[in-house]
Amino acid sequence: MSTISKKLVFICFLALASTKLLAQTEKFTSRFYFPGGIGYNLVNSDANGIAFKNGVSLNTGAEYRPKYINAVFYRFNYDILNSGYTHNSYINTNVTNGKFSSNCFVLGAGYRFGYKGLGFYGLLQPGIINHGYEKVTSLVNNEITVSSATQHNAILKAGIGVEYYIVPHFALVLEPSYYQNLSSKTNLTPSYFNINIGFTTTLF
Numbered sequence: 001m002s003t004i005s006k007k008l009v010f011i012c013f014l015a016l017a018s019t020k021l022l023a024q025t026e027k028f029t030s031r032f033y034f035p036g037g038i039g040y041n042l043v044n045s046d047a048n049g050i051a052f053k054n055g056v057s058l059n060t061g062a063e064y065r066p067k068y069i070n071a072v073f074y075r076f077n078y079d080i081l082n083s084g085y086t087h088n089s090y091i092n093t094n095v096t097n098g099k100f101s102s103n104c105f106v107l108g109a110g111y112r113f114g115y116k117g118l119g120f121y122g123l124l125q126p127g128i129i130n131h132g133y134e135k136v137t138s139l140v141n142n143e144i145t146v147s148s149a150t151q152h153n154a155i156l157k158a159g160i161g162v163e164y165y166i167v168p169h170f171a172l173v174l175e176p177s178y179y180q181n182l183s184s185k186t187n188l189t190p191s192y193f194n195i196n197i198g199f200t201t202t203l204f
Contacts, residue, residue, distance in 0.1 A: 029202065029203060030169060030202050031064055031065050031066065032062065032063070032064055032065075032202060032203065033062075033063040033064075033065060033169075033200045033201065033202055034060075034061065034062055034063070034200065034201060034202070034203065035059070035060075035061045035063060035075070035173060035198060035199070035200035036059060036060045036061065036198050036199065036200075037058075037059050037173060037175070037196045037197050037198015037199065038056065038057065038058055038059070038196065038197065038198065039056065039057040039058075039059060039175075039194050039195050039196030039197065039198075040054065040055075040056060040057070040194070040195050041054060041055055041056070041057045041081050041082075041083065041192045041193065041194040041195075042054050042192065042193045042194075043055070043083050043190045043191075043192055044190060044191040044192065044193060045190035045191070050085055050086070051085060051086050052083055052084070052085045052100065052190055053083050053084040053085060053086075054083060055081065055082040055083030055084065055100075056082055057079060057080060057081045057082065057192075057194050057196065058079070058080045059077060059079045059080075059175075059194075059196050059198065060077070060078050060079070061075055061076055061077040061078065062075070062076050063075040063076075063200070065112075068168075069112055069113065069114045069119060070112070070113050070114060071111070071112065072109055072110070072111055073109065073110055073111070073112055073121070074107075074108070074109050075107070075108065075109070075110065075123060075125065076105075076106070076107045077104070077105075077106050077107075077125060077127075077157070078103070078104070078105055079103075079104040079106070079157075079179075079194075080101065080102070080103055080104075081101070081102040081103075081104060081179070081192055081194065082099070082100075082101050082102075083099075083100045083101075083102075084097070084098065084099050084100055085097075085098060085100050085133075098133055098134045099133070099134065100131065100132070100133050101131070101132045101133075102129050102130065102131050102132070102192075103129065103130045103132070104127060104128075104129045104130075104155060104157070104179060105127045105128050105129075105130075106125035106126060106127030106128075106155070106156075106157045107125055107126070107127060108123060108124050108125030108126060108127075108157070109123070109124065110122050110123030110124065110159075117164075117165065118162060118163060118164060118165075119161075119162070119163035119165065119171060120160075120161070120162055120163075121160065121161045121163070122158075122159070122160050122161075123157075123158070123159045123160070123161070123177075124156070124157070124158050125156070125157040125158075125159075126154070126155070126156050126157075126182075127154075127155055127156075127157065128152060128153075128154060128155065129152070129153060129154075129155040129179065129181075130150055130151070130152050131150065131151045131152075131153075131189070132148060132149070132150050133148075133149055133151075134148060134149070151189070153181060153182065153183030153189050154181075154182040154183050155179050155180065155181055155182055156179070156180045156182055157177055157178070157179050157180075158177065158178050158180070159175050159176065159177030159178070160175070160176060160177075161173055161174065161175040162174045162175075163200065169201060169202045170199065170200075170201045170202075171199065171200050171201075172197075172198075172199055173196075173197070173198050173199060173200055174195075174196075174197055175195075175196045175197075175198070176193070176194070176195050176196070177193075177194050177196065178191070178192070178193050178194070179191055179192040179193075179194065
C-alpha cells in the first residue's frame with residue numbers, strides 16, 4: 001500500500017472515530033436539561049402580628065433524564081422567592097415594613113410521562129431555604145443602622161408540571177409548586193405556593 005493510500009485510510013479512520021465520539025457525546029449531553037422561569041408566589045404563614053405580602057420568584061435548575069420520557073428523572077433547583085412583610089409586634093426583626101427574600105436549594109426526583117404531544121410530571125425535592133431580612137440596631141449618640149439578617153431551615157418542595165414541546169429538546173413549561181417549611185415554626189419561617197412559567201432545554 002502506498003504512502004498516500006495509508007494516509008487516506010488513516011484520515012478516514014479518524015473521521016469515522018470522531019463521528020462516533022461526537023454522536024455519543026451528543027447523546028449524553030442531550031440527557032441534561034436546564035429549566036428556568038419566573039413566577040408568582042403566595043406566602044402561607046400563621047405568624048401572629050406579621051402580615052406577609054405575595055411576591056415574585058425566579059427559578060433555575062439542572063435536570064438529568066436517563067430516558068427522554070416515561071421515566072424517572074433527577075433535578076436540582078435554585079429558586080429565589082421574594083416578598084415583603086409588615087408587623088405590629090416584636091419578632092426576629094424590628095423593621096415594621098421590610099423586604100423578605102428566600103433562597104431555596106433543593107434536590108430530588110420525579111416521574112415524567114407523555115400524552116398527546118405534552119409532557120406531564122410530578123416532583124419531590126427536599127433541601128434548605130435561606131431567609132434574608134432587615135434588622136435595625138440602635139447605637140449610641142442616637143445613631144441607627146439597618147443590617148441584614150439571615151435564617152436557615154429545612155424545606156420540602158413538591159411540584160407538578162405541564163410541558164409543551166415546540167421541538168424535541170425545547171418546551172414551554174407551567175409548574176405549580178409548594179414549599180413546605182420543615183423546621184420548628186417561627187414568625188419568619190413561612191411556606192410558599194408558587195405558580196411558575198418558563199421553559200426547559202438542553203445546551204446541545
